[in-house]
Amino acid sequence: MINQLMMTIIDKKTIAKDTIEMRLAGGAIVRTIEPGQFVHINVGNQGSHMLRRPISIADINESDESITIIFKVIGSGTEDLQSYQIGQELDVLLPCGSGYPIKEINVKKALLVGGGIGVPPLYYLGKKLKENGVEVESVIGFQTKSSVFYEQQFAELGACHVVTDDGSYGWKGYVTDVIDQLDFDYYFSCGPTGMLRAVSNKLENHKGFISIEQRMGCGIGACYACVVPTNDDEKNGFKKICKDGPVFRANEVVI
């Protein structure tokens, strides 16, 4: 069940260039969150933004019932979000969407493939997988050295390979240059559409899940802003990213 909460910001840090990590105190509901789900945030102090902003849940802290989000400042909404201070409250819808169905699959060795602001949801996923005894290896890609974040956190889950477009840190190139040299039975990927397309092409013989982005209206499945065509034969077949997704089986939808 989706809830609307006023969540207090209990921590806020800049963890890379234009990249903010925030912890929001929630309440019991945070225990129901699955990896891959997102929050839909009203970023305007004074209703200055009509549309909420979808941000992935990067981690859950059950002890103080808080969630962690990590976002990059790219426009007016994330700029406003950045201006909130510790102690202030944010109007948040959560949990939104359907996460990675890790309870329904039999996975022994998982590959996480993240790009840029697609990296955050994979962290909570990796943590959960590891808790469940799954071996976790990750490849996380960024534009450049100053954008890299969470390498240490991923390294604690298992082997972690960092890739930068310009080679200023880790491997030079794209995540796709690395992933086919690795061994795994399921992959989990989140990042820009171009990356997801490349990853799912490269790994077309593997089972996997991808998490995709689209501009959203309601964020709960009512407005049909965020549809994506399905890959089956059904005429007019489609899924709503905000409700049926953002996580889909690779090749379930046309990206």
Next chain:
Amino acid sequence: MINQLMMTIIDKKTIAKDTIEMRLAGGAIVRTIEPGQFVHINVGNQGSHMLRRPISIADINESDESITIIFKVIGSGTEDLQSYQIGQELDVLLPCGSGYPIKEINVKKALLVGGGIGVPPLYYLGKKLKENGVEVESVIGFQTKSSVFYEQQFAELGACHVVTDDGSYGWKGYVTDVIDQLDFDYYFSCGPTGMLRAVSNKLENHKGFISIEQRMGCGIGACYACVVPTNDDEKNGFKKICKDGPVFRANEVVI
């Protein structure tokens, strides 16, 4: 010369029901301000209000080069203004308009007549008059006891009579019930249009000045939003309240 300044809020107090007194640090320019002038404030944190809000300058503190404003929270703009905290900055145009021409008149005994949020500009006027050796008496009217403010401050300038509509404090009735019993050579009045009309009718045989309000666009004389017809024979004669006013000779304009 009108300036645009980022002014820091150095003090903020609730001095009556929904009535806030704020002190804003300015700089040397505050020394050029004349009684009756106003500031034009951008009240939106994020450009949420297209139009600035005109607020009278209630006092000047030359020692720390600050101004005092007193405003009543009556709508969305003054609500936002109220939400600013000490230490924050406000985008202010100042000084706007033409004040009371006290240097150009020969006044011995002044009567100040203020109603509600028309009271503030009279305080700085009274202070300046007293500095110039003028005897000052004031009649200030409010709706009810909880709305009364600055009685003490006006009492320090000379006799001060407080009137409330409901008689819950001071005299019961309107300022016009009191003013014709008093002795003075010039009156200075500011308040709602209805009050100004009543005052200038009642005192039509006296010399005086009134300060009037109108919804404003630019606040500097460029948009013609705030015109008021003049009382002379000139066809289409008018004044701009934001530039030629807000202070006018009684009977100079049609109210």
Next chain:
Amino acid sequence: MSLQVNLPGLSLKNPIMPASGCFGFGREYGDLYDLNQLGAIIIKAATREARYGNQTPRVAETPAGMLNAIGLQNPGVDAIIDQELPYLMNYDLPVIANIAGSTVEEYIDVTKAFTRTNAVHALELNISCPNVKEGGVQFGTDPELAKEVTYKVKEVSHVPVYVKLSPNVSNIGAMARAVEDAGADGLSMINTLTGMQIHLPSKRPLLANQTGGLSGPAIKPIAIRMIYEVKQQVSIPIIGMGGIMTAEDVLEFLLAGASAVAVGTANFHHPFVCPEIIDALPDVLQKYGFTSVEDAIGKGHDHDLSRT
């Protein structure tokens, strides 16, 4: 304080309903709160066949508003009747079905399909969707075409018909009179204004459809003006919409001449906005001296002559 309003075909416990296209067929918001609180529901546009709609991106944010170009995505009228309406029959909630089409025949066929069910209490004829390119726009801007489609739909409809007007016209009064003449039982106004946003990095229109419909508080002054103008020219009731966010906004629409209102974009900003407005409405009415919703309808017109 009575919030009750009676309109052709609709006995409303309060004047607040979600606007078409902004509330799906009710399920998602029904998961958040009890839909019985609403005055009515206007469901998403139905066409004869299923439509996929436009490519994405389909929405963009604008100052105090948004653009949408969903493109009438819907499963087709038969699927709506079979799969969506039964859910709404669980509620004590008048249902207004929004119908769209590319041809007069399509409007007639969709209307006929809805006569199969008694789960629909009124139709809202969407002659104004700016996102349908095959001619939808024409119906909304040409009084003669609007008249024709209204007349033909009225002939086959078993429930009252509200015609939803487009604001993208030179003369809204002429449109309103035309559909009143053709037998419309009421008007819905306004639909979205056609707008565009250009995405600077890609140097092209942000919406895949290029243009989209502008909604939200940005358009409220236009909605109020058009309702005020139309109220003076027709005698059928008006369901008002365009930028409503608060109970104060609702009162502004009532004063302008709306008998009930629909809330669209605000649902995305704040999913509980409809029940919150309903809760707040009695106090707002009372604050401004009204004893009921009906008492406020059209009251913004009484002073026309007294003003200098």
Next chain:
Amino acid sequence: MSLQVNLPGLSLKNPIMPASGCFGFGREYGDLYDLNQLGAIIIKAATREARYGNQTPRVAETPAGMLNAIGLQNPGVDAIIDQELPYLMNYDLPVIANIAGSTVEEYIDVTKAFTRTNAVHALELNISCPNVKEGGVQFGTDPELAKEVTYKVKEVSHVPVYVKLSPNVSNIGAMARAVEDAGADGLSMINTLTGMQIHLPSKRPLLANQTGGLSGPAIKPIAIRMIYEVKQQVSIPIIGMGGIMTAEDVLEFLLAGASAVAVGTANFHHPFVCPEIIDALPDVLQKYGFTSVEDAIGKGHDHDLSRT
């Protein structure tokens, strides 16, 4: 980075000018900064005789916008020429005179009066002011009338004529083509959209004139859409306006097809907005890969066919 733009009659050092009615005749803003920084100035509407305009209140604030109903207050064209233009001649600044009227004859007379001076470099024909009741609206919504007044003004004008279009029409392209056919040298778009706000305490329209023109960021998506649409249908240049607040907004207008822009409402919000936009523009152009203003004009159209 070259900001230079050449338009009929106007050699602009940059494409930024204050919009008519939002900058008076320049004096007040000239007290705040050096007007020579501007690309040009469009002065307040001139009519044949002095007009007092509407009663107050004349402005209202709306979400991300404002309504105005000034009502063409001005001292009349002769007084403008004698008392206002000499001030502007102190500057190296192309002057565009906005002219309005209730009849075709009044437009002609005002135009003829401006031929007395060489201080005006172009005319902007305001056929769209929604606040003039005597027929002004008609010129702006009827292509035939628009054609006639444009043609007649062109006959007597000694400088290029830009026609300012009203957005309150069903078909902006038809209006644009009509005035182009009649010989207009350029277009200005958009003027304000007709709106209304009802003041709840008094239960009546807040503006004394009841309706007013909606301007500001709220209308930007409509302006962009109309300019984009018109750009594809005419070959004369467009001066774009409607909600511009930043240099990014300017680039959006250039991409949509404007060759220069005017800034209106934003001046009230921030009196130094014009010079600040001019300062910021080179960096914004560069950020998005343009080497000059002219390089960006109409570039939002290049992708039309490449999009699926």
